Structure formats: structure tokens, C-alpha cells
Amino acid sequence: MFDPDYELFLSIIEAGTISAAARARGLTTAAVSKCLARLEQRLSARLVNRTTRRLALTPAGQDLYETLLPLRSSLAAVEERISGRHELIRGDLRLTAPTSFGRMHLAPCLARFTEAYPDIELTIDLSDSFVDLLTSPYDAAIRIAVDVGSGLIGHRLMGSRRVLCASPAYLARMGQPESLADLERHVLLAAEGQLPWQIEGPEGQIAFHGRSAVKTNSSEVARELATGGCGIALRSLWDVAELLDCGKLVQVLPHYEGARQAAIYLVHAPTPHISANIRALLAHLREQFGDIEDMEYKAESTLSA
Incomplete structure (x- = not known):
């Protein structure tokens, strides 16, 4: 079983804030903060610099985050393989996204996704309005915001300077x-x-x-x-x-x-287990959007020159 303190640490970073991670897990903010402090004490290292509005990984926290991500994925794959609980990646996947981001960056990167998962029936609707994922037929949304919204689970994809x-x-x-x-x-x-x-x-x-x-x-x-x-x-x-x-x-x-805490998230309604379709999309987007982070850095260097 993956260490629960490590799992909670990953949830905090993926949610963007301690309070968002607490909401996603049905815990109090104080309880999540206490678990993070316990992990830092156990490792004798500060993992996150905290302010009232955002979190920033320390070098030790970044090292731990980058180490844990593949470990968690490998462990999940082993458990599925051994127990035979392999969920098929197929069927409907309904996604909504902001118009400009969807046209410029989301749509161009989905060719490899549809090629890799031909059994997914993908629907993409573009709108600059925030769709209510708790009542709409959409499975997930791309959301650019400081906070993904109450009652939702957000997976950070990249910053949005x-x-x-x-x-x-x-x-x-x-x-x-x-x-x-x-x-x-x-x-x-x-x-x-x-x-x-x-x-x-x-x-x-x-x-x-x-x-x-x-x-x-x-x-x-x-x-x-x-x-x-x-x-x-x-x-x-x-x-x-x-x-x-x-x-x-x-x-x-x-x-x-x-505001620097604004970021781009893949957001979905709370569920005991993230569907295989959303997990596949999340992994694909995190791989693809590294190029956009590089573009932001290039623009930052140009503007500050």
C-alpha cells in the first residue's frame, strides 16, 4: 500500500492548496496541515513554503514529488496486474474547456491521445463559462483559475502567468x-x-x-x-x-x-476512484503541456530583458 502521508502530500501539490486537498478528501484543513507537518518532521526537511494564498515546493519537496509520482503509478499498475482489476479505457469522455486554450493548445495535442485510445468516444465543447460539473453531463473540464471550485477535484497541469x-x-x-x-x-x-x-x-x-x-x-x-x-x-x-x-x-x-497562484487544472466531480478514461487523459495532458511551460519561460526571459 502506498504510504498515506506520501499520498496526502501528492494530493496537496496536485490540488494546489491545503484547503483544496482537504475538501477533495473530506478532511479538515487542520488535519491535512497536521499530516504535512508530521511528514516534514519524519523526513527532517521542509517540503512546502506556505502562505495564506499559495504553496511553493522547496527543493526537498520538489525532489520528493518527482520521486513519488512514478512510484505511485508503478505501484498502481502492479496492483492492477496482480489482482486482475484492469479497467478498460473506452466509452464516452465528455470534456469542456475555455475557448482560446482549447483551440490553441488542447485540440492540437489530442491526436496522439485519440490514436492511443481509439475506443474512447471523445466529446470536446469549448466555452468561456464555468460549467457546473456536479449537474452537467461533462466528465471533466479544463479550468484556469486560482481555485477550482468547492466540491470539485482539481489536478494541476501547469501555471498560468x-x-x-x-x-x-x-x-x-x-x-x-x-x-x-x-x-x-x-x-x-x-x-x-x-x-x-x-x-x-x-x-x-x-x-x-x-x-x-x-x-x-x-x-x-x-x-x-x-x-x-x-x-x-x-x-x-x-x-x-x-x-x-x-x-x-x-x-x-x-x-x-x-495573481501568481492562478493555474490550469483538469477538474472533475469527486468520486471514490478516478475513471480510467480521466486517468489516461490526465497523464497525456501532463506530458504534452510541458512545451507550454517552456514557452512561458521563453516569454518571461524576453519580457524581463
Whole structure:
């Protein structure tokens, strides 16, 4: 049996926060914190740096996480092989995802998945609205958020660094903002539900309230409006890295970014055992999205130069 303290440690990292892991396991936050502290005492090493809003792995914690993941997978495979409990990967798999991320990054990486699992009947619906997974027919969702939502289980796929940006033409016309207060005289662009912006900077994290000059339910429309010179938007690097690299967009107020605890998750309703279909999809996405992490790092290096 996999060590329960190790399993809980993995759950904390995959959920993103202690409180999210506690909800997923039906435990109290205090109980999960106590188990984590017990593991750290047992190993004589600090595994996680904690703040009220996010967790960050220490070098020891990163080492343990990367060591435990293949061990857990190997142990699960051995148990299934010996006990004969091999669950077939087949049947319906209904997935919903944000429009821009789904079109740019999810759909292109699914060819190998459908080839590897031809018996899966895959349905993908794109929407910038958060679908209620507890009442809808969807099996899972790609969700970009700080918190995946109450009562749901989230598996972190990658970070989602966000920057303020605008086109050179807009900045030439309206001027470069020098402070967050200057944004009040600028045109803001955001899809429904994206404002207020959660922004981190020298003063810490703040909520910047504003009104989008154009009402839209599409995050892609907000990006295209910014690229076309209509205003300033807060966009994820996976969405605008190439536009920043080629100069069609320029970073605005580089000392301020979107809340850093935002991440991209594969989310599903709570269940005693994750289905074989979702497990297969999760493993595939974690393998594929490493390229996007590399792209974010490239854009970060360019912007900070």
C-alpha cells in the first residue's frame, strides 16, 4: 500500500492548496496541515513554503514529488496486474474547456491521445463559462483559475502567468501608463467574469476594479481587440507569448502581473476512484503541456530583458 502521508502530500501539490486537498478528501484543513507537518518532521526537511494564498515546493519537496509520482503509478499498475482489476479505457469522455486554450493548445495535442485510445468516444465543447460539473453531463473540464471550485477535484497541469498588454498603436495614441492608477484613464478589455483583475505587484495582491469597454463572452475577442489597438488587457502568456515576441503586443506595467497562484487544472466531480478514461487523459495532458511551460519561460526571459 502506498504510504498515506506520501499520498496526502501528492494530493496537496496536485490540488494546489491545503484547503483544496482537504475538501477533495473530506478532511479538515487542520488535519491535512497536521499530516504535512508530521511528514516534514519524519523526513527532517521542509517540503512546502506556505502562505495564506499559495504553496511553493522547496527543493526537498520538489525532489520528493518527482520521486513519488512514478512510484505511485508503478505501484498502481502492479496492483492492477496482480489482482486482475484492469479497467478498460473506452466509452464516452465528455470534456469542456475555455475557448482560446482549447483551440490553441488542447485540440492540437489530442491526436496522439485519440490514436492511443481509439475506443474512447471523445466529446470536446469549448466555452468561456464555468460549467457546473456536479449537474452537467461533462466528465471533466479544463479550468484556469486560482481555485477550482468547492466540491470539485482539481489536478494541476501547469501555471498560468498573466501580464498586462496592449498594442504599440494603442500606446502611441493613449500613452504608456506609469502606475495602476493610470489604468483608470485607459480603455480596458476583458471577457465577462474576468473583472475585477486580481493583480500582484510591489504593494502585494489587489483587486483592480474596472469596466471593459466592449462586452463579450469570449476571451479570444478580448485578445483580438487588444491586438487591434482597442485597449489594455490582462492575458495569459500561453495566449499572447507569440504576439509579445513579434511585437504585436507590448507588456504594460511590467512590475504588475495577474495573481501568481492562478493555474490550469483538469477538474472533475469527486468520486471514490478516478475513471480510467480521466486517468489516461490526465497523464497525456501532463506530458504534452510541458512545451507550454517552456514557452512561458521563453516569454518571461524576453519580457524581463
